[in-house]
Amino acid sequence: xxxxxxxxxxxxxxxxxxxxxxxxxxxxxxxxxxxxxxxxxxxxxxxxxxxxxxxxxxxxxxxxxxxxxxxxxxxxxxxxxxxxxxxxxxxxxxxxxxxxxxxxxxxxxxxxxxxx
Amino acid sequence: xxxxxxxxxxxxxxxxxxxxxxxxxxxxxxxxxxxxxxxxxxxxxxxxxxxxxxxxxxxxxxxxxxxxxxxxxxxxxxxxxxxxxxxxxxxxxxxxxxxxxxxxxxxxxxxxxxxxxxxxxxxxxxxxxxxxxxxxxxxxxxxxxxxxxxxxxxxxxxxxxxxxxxxxxxxxxxxxxxxxxxxxxxxxxxxxxxxxxxxxxxxxxxxxxxxxxxxxxxxxxxxxxxxxxxxxxxxxxxxxxxxxxxxxxxxxxxxxxxxxxxxxxxxxxxxxxxxxxxxxxxxxxxxxxxxx
Numbered sequence: 001x002x003x004x005x006x007x008x009x010x011x012x013x014x015x016x017x018x019x020x021x022x023x024x025x026x027x028x029x030x031x032x033x034x035x036x037x038x039x040x041x042x043x044x045x046x047x048x049x050x051x052x053x054x055x056x057x058x059x060x061x062x063x064x065x066x067x068x069x070x071x072x073x074x075x076x077x078x079x080x081x082x083x084x085x086x087x088x089x090x091x092x093x094x095x096x097x098x099x100x101x102x103x104x105x106x107x108x109x110x111x112x113x114x115x116x
Numbered sequence: 117x118x119x120x121x122x123x124x125x126x127x128x129x130x131x132x133x134x135x136x137x138x139x140x141x142x143x144x145x146x147x148x149x150x151x152x153x154x155x156x157x158x159x160x161x162x163x164x165x166x167x168x169x170x171x172x173x174x175x176x177x178x179x180x181x182x183x184x185x186x187x188x189x190x191x192x193x194x195x196x197x198x199x200x201x202x203x204x205x206x207x208x209x210x211x212x213x214x215x216x217x218x219x220x221x222x223x224x225x226x227x228x229x230x231x232x233x234x235x236x237x238x239x240x241x242x243x244x245x246x247x248x249x250x251x252x253x254x255x256x257x258x259x260x261x262x263x264x265x266x267x268x269x270x271x272x273x274x275x276x277x278x279x280x281x282x283x284x285x286x287x288x289x290x291x292x293x294x295x296x297x298x299x300x301x302x303x304x305x306x307x308x309x310x311x312x313x314x315x316x317x318x319x320x321x322x323x324x325x326x327x328x329x330x331x332x333x334x335x336x337x338x339x340x341x342x343x344x345x346x347x348x349x350x351x352x353x354x355x356x357x358x359x360x361x362x363x364x365x366x367x368x369x370x371x372x373x374x375x376x377x378x379x380x381x382x383x384x385x386x387x388x389x390x391x392x393x394x395x396x397x398x399x400x401x402x403x404x405x406x407x408x
Contacts, residue, residue: 010164011211014394017408021394028211070265074193089193089238091265103272108395110350111276113343115162115212116393 011074012116015104016053022077029073029083030091030100031055033066047073050101059085070095158242160189160274164212167252169245178245178252181282190215190241190254191262191271197235204232206259208241216253217241230259238262240271283343348378348386349395356396356407364399364406 013028031047034054038044043059045066057073059065063085070091075083107115161180169178169185177184192210199205199221206217221230233239243256262268355373359365367384374383387405390396396405 010213011209013211018394020397072265087193087236089236094264094266096266096269099266099273100269103269106276107272108393109353110346111279112349112393112395113345114165114275114279115272116164 010116013104013107015051015101016049016055016081017051018104018108019053019055019077019083020080023079024076026074026076026086027083029055029075030095030097031071031073032069032097033071036065047071050097050104054081056082057085058082059088064088066090069093070097158187158189159185160271160278162212162272162275163190163192163208163210163215165275165279166190166215166245166254167213169252171247178247181279183282185245187242187257188245188254189271190217191238191268192241194233194235194237194239197232199232204230204259206233206239206241206256208239208254216248216251217243217256217259218246218253219243219256219259233259233261238265238268240267283346345386348382349390351377352383352386352390353395353407356405360406362400362406364397364401364404366403366405 009026011026011028012022013030014022015029016031019027019029029047029049031049034046034048036043036045041061043061043063043065045057045059047055047057049055057075058078066088068090070093072089072091073083073085074087074089075085078084159180165180166188169180171178177186179185190208190210192208194206195209195214196207197204202221204219204221206219208215208217219230223229238261240258240260240262241254241256242258243254246253246255351374352370355370356365359369359373367380367387370387371378371380371383378386387396391398391405395408397408398404399406
């Protein structure tokens with residue numbers, strides 16, 4: 001079950017630059033949807049993460065596509081710039097990416113002990 | 117799983133926050149005494165922090181950073197919603213961990229006041245921490261849908277700021293230290309912005325000064341307010357930023373920059389931990405590290 005994958009362990013909030021350190025791990029990434037497309041039978045979309053990195057998100061066949069410009073993806077990091085989606089949460093059309101990225105840096109920096 | 121854009125408007129936005137994140141809030145009192153003995157009334161936390169709270173005796177309240185807790189606030193994604201009689205049990209995940217939230221359904225006559233929130237929705241939870249066997253859970257007074265997702269950012273900032281203030285108070289023995297009210301974040305222009313207005317969705321996009329405020333608080337108490345572990349990590353980040361030469365820096369270079377504040381082995385261990393957790397990247401050679 002999808003939710004069980006999420007609850008097995010914590011799912012750190014990261015940005016695009018931190019992805020190389022979380023390969024095979026389940027993470028949370030917030031980004032702005034740039035393009036929705038299909039490759040074979042796999043629906044995909046590209047995101048620009050809070051720190052400006054372009055990331056491809058692979059969905060399962062039949063998954064619903066993002067409905068708003070900003071989304072949060074909970075998924076497994078496949079490689080430096082690819083995530084396999086587990087959960088998708090629409091974050092609306094007014095989301096402050098700059099502030100969120102500062103938060104991600106605090107969470108993964110000096111205040112890691114509170115969140116990670 | 118598909119997208120989860122909340123559309124059910126049956127839940128009102130957040131109610132007025134009684135008191136500050138730190139109860140009382142009257143400036144000029146003996147803050148050390150006040151904070152040391154009075155349970156805080158409204159504390160923003162992460163799930164990880166809730167799970168780390170402890171209590172010395174069964175009948176005592178939970179505490180964190182040596183401060184007693186009363187009401188806590190969490191924001192996270194609801195992974196599960198179960199209605200069992202007059203109780204709704206949510207599984208809340210904020211990325212730092214997962215916790216059960218229990219909310220009792222109340223009714224007035226025929227009308228049900230509390231309605232379950234769908235799985236896959238971000239929710240704001242206000243309640244008490246309860247011990248359930250070996251684990252913790254939240255006994256919620258209120259569970260409301262997050263309509264503005266900037267609240268997630270804001271909650272994280274408040275959680276950090278509250279932690280800084282708690283740990284700062286612990287190291288300030290003189291009563292002159294009075295922390296800033298948790299309910300007010302001041303913009304660079306000096307204009308006070310009430311947290312309630314944010315939760316009322318009237319402050320979207322004005323978080324840059326909230327971030328700055330948290331950084332300022334962090335910098336202000338950098339040497340005295342943080343735990344040694346946090347100070348060490350912060351110092352390492354500062355050193356790497358200052359020494360930035362593109363190739364990365366060695367532990368020895370960081371140690372030289374930091375002087376006698378921390379030992380070589382402390383720095384070495386911390387840098388390796390930070391590297392393994394992804395906070396740092398490798399430099400040009402295996403013994404060099406740099407910030408992402």
